[in-house]
Amino acid sequence: MPQREDNQAMPPISFETYRVLIPSIVGLALASTTINIVVQQAHRTTGAATFNGTSMVIAALMCGCLFLATLMVKRFTKRFVSVFVLASTHIAALCCLALALLSAQGTQIAFELSVILQTGVALGSTFLKFYWLRKLRGTSAQAAVIVVFCALALSEFITFVLSFSSEVVWYTAGMLLSYAQFTAVRASRVLGAAGDPFPAVSESYFGTNEDRFSNRSFLAVAALGIWCISIPMGMGLGFSAGDAIYMSTVPRFMVLLFVVGVSLQWIRFGLASRMRAITTSIWVVMQIFIALGAIFFAVWPKTVSVGAAFVMSSSLILNAFVWYLTIAFISFGWRDPFYYCSAAWIAKTILVIAGMRVDAVITRLIPDNTPVIISIMSLFVLIAAQVVFTRLLASPTERAERQQAAAPVTEEDIRRIPLMGVLAIAPQEQAPMVQQTPDVHIATSVMEMGQRFGLTGREVEVLTLYALGHTQARVSEELQLSPNTVHTHIKRIYDKTDLHSRQEILDYIAEYGSPKR
Numbered sequence: 001m002p003q004r005e006d007n008q009a010m011p012p013i014s015f016e017t018y019r020v021l022i023p024s025i026v027g028l029a030l031a032s033t034t035i036n037i038v039v040q041q042a043h044r045t046t047g048a049a050t051f052n053g054t055s056m057v058i059a060a061l062m063c064g065c066l067f068l069a070t071l072m073v074k075r076f077t078k079r080f081v082s083v084f085v086l087a088s089t090h091i092a093a094l095c096c097l098a099l100a101l102l103s104a105q106g107t108q109i110a111f112e113l114s115v116i117l118q119t120g121v122a123l124g125s126t127f128l129k130f131y132w133l134r135k136l137r138g139t140s141a142q143a144a145v146i147v148v149f150c151a152l153a154l155s156e157f158i159t160f161v162l163s164f165s166s167e168v169v170w171y172t173a174g175m176l177l178s179y180a181q182f183t184a185v186r187a188s189r190v191l192g193a194a195g196d197p198f199p200a201v202s203e204s205y206f207g208t209n210e211d212r213f214s215n216r217s218f219l220a221v222a223a224l225g226i227w228c229i230s231i232p233m234g235m236g237l238g239f240s241a242g243d244a245i246y247m248s249t250v251p252r253f254m255v256l257l258f259v260v261g262v263s264l265q266w267i268r269f270g271l272a273s274r275m276r277a278i279t280t281s282i283w284v285v286m287q288i289f290i291a292l293g294a295i296f297f298a299v300w301p302k303t304v305s306v307g308a309a310f311v312m313s314s315s316l317i318l319n320a321f322v323w324y325l326t327i328a329f330i331s332f333g334w335r336d337p338f339y340y341c342s343a344a345w346i347a348k349t350i351l352v353i354a355g356m357r358v359d360a361v362i363t364r365l366i367p368d369n370t371p372v373i374i375s376i377m378s379l380f381v382l383i384a385a386q387v388v389f390t391r392l393l394a395s396p397t398e399r400a401e402r403q404q405a406a407a408p409v410t411e412e413d414i415r416r417i418p419l420m421g422v423l424a425i426a427p428q429e430q431a432p433m434v435q436q437t438p439d440v441h442i443a444t445s446v447m448e449m450g451q452r453f454g455l456t457g458r459e460v461e462v463l464t465l466y467a468l469g470h471t472q473a474r475v476s477e478e479l480q481l482s483p484n485t486v487h488t489h490i491k492r493i494y495d496k497t498d499l500h501s502r503q504e505i506l507d508y509i510a511e512y513g514s515p516k517r
Contacts, residue, residue, distance in 0.1 A: 200331045235358055236294070
């Protein structure tokens with residue numbers, strides 16, 4: 001049986017255990033496939049979208065409204081999310097239906113109408129992907145890898161098969177796939193949350209604690225890495241004049257082979273819980289594909305579709321990595337999940353299309369531009385590597401992690417904790433009887449427990465609020481942590497103290513805590 005990196009046994013590999021992940025896999029795959037076949041022409045070309053990316057850019061700008069809403073709303077209600085999914089499904093499906101009917105008539109669809117309908121498909125399907133990523137909040141890194149790469153492989157297989165059909169088939173399939181989301185949603189509600197059998201542990205994502213996911217600079221570094229790698233991808237997809245490259249059967253099959261092969265490898269890693277190497281090596285794989293694409297562009301400039309197959313594979317793998325990154329921030333970040341979903345998708349979409357426009361600008365300035373474009377692509381890949389490997393994926397050593405986990409809470413740690421700082425009481429110092437309220441007594445006793453049992457500063461903070469009678473939901477709200485993170489902290493506290501309920505904690509404090517004066 002595979003082992004977690006924290007030495008906890010992984011769930012047994014069986015259909016019964018992993019079936020809770022199936023709705024999310026299917027939902028993500030259906031939404032991605034709908035965009036692939038309707039908006040991106042079933043990957044017959046490398047274009048980020050039809051009409052030089054116009055519909056995708058408009059969809060990204062409209063998605064910005066959701067992003068702005070997350071700045072004003074702390075958490076969207078379940079009712080809002082339900083209505084959001086219902087509206088998104090109907091928007092995507094009805095726009096596909098309209099395109100199918102217009103295409104079946106054999107008449108040329110007006111440019112403006114086509115852009116509007118394809119924007120609706122892109123926006124509705126993207127919002128559905130956001131919903132499924134939101135459903136994965138609090139899911140372990142292992143399960144997240146399995147979901148995103150299974151969804152990617154399934155989506156690319158369906159897209160490849162449908163790429164040999166006509167536009168009417170694409171649009172009709174898009175409508176059916178969109179309405180199939182209702183079945184996936186119902187199944188997910190019956191099976192429950194994926195985080196229940198696969199609870200998230202922040203260290204398994206990037207070798208860091210959950211506080212870092214609430215750090216704005218860490219979020220900025222993650223976004224910068226995506227930006228820097230998206231631009232050379234766009235330049236490769238539009239090589240060399242900024243126009244979409246036609247993909248014949250062989251390059252399309254190459255893309256399918258590369259994407260499915262990488263996905264199967266990472267699914268195997270997820271099942272084996274080999275998570276520390278995954279985030280680093282997946283970035284290496286994307287850079288290798290871009291580098292191979294650049295080599296083929298330079299050696300065989302007249303058959304750019306082969307080089308484009310490598311770049312396109314890298315772009316599709318980046319989609320899965322962005323999903324994985326989004327799940328990490330959703331699980332441990334302090335904003336609503338739609339904040340992280342929309343920010344990541346907007347950045348990647350616009351900058352990939354911008355990369356294609358860079359090719360067009362260079363072509364106008366330098367007609368023989370192959371060396372220039374390859375050099376600029378290489379520069380951005382180098383910058384992305386430096387950003388990601390030195391900032392985003394730089395994790396502490398195992399020795400440092402063990403020292404941090406074993407280090408008991410100190411007076412300095414306590415003073416850095418907001419609640420403890422307000423109380424400003426060191427464990428060794430007893431407050432006068434007139435000031436020793438029950439709340440202060442509990443807080444002081446918890447600090448002593450922290451030193452006695454080797455609790456971390458965060459665990460002391462969680463335990464203090466929990467012992468004061470707050471529910472886990474209230475602790476989550478007060479400390480701006482996800483409910484799953486609070487649950488994980490409490491479970492670790494129970495393991496360290498060998499206490500198994502709130503009442504046992506209070507009984508311990510009553511018997512062994514600082515005496516009241």
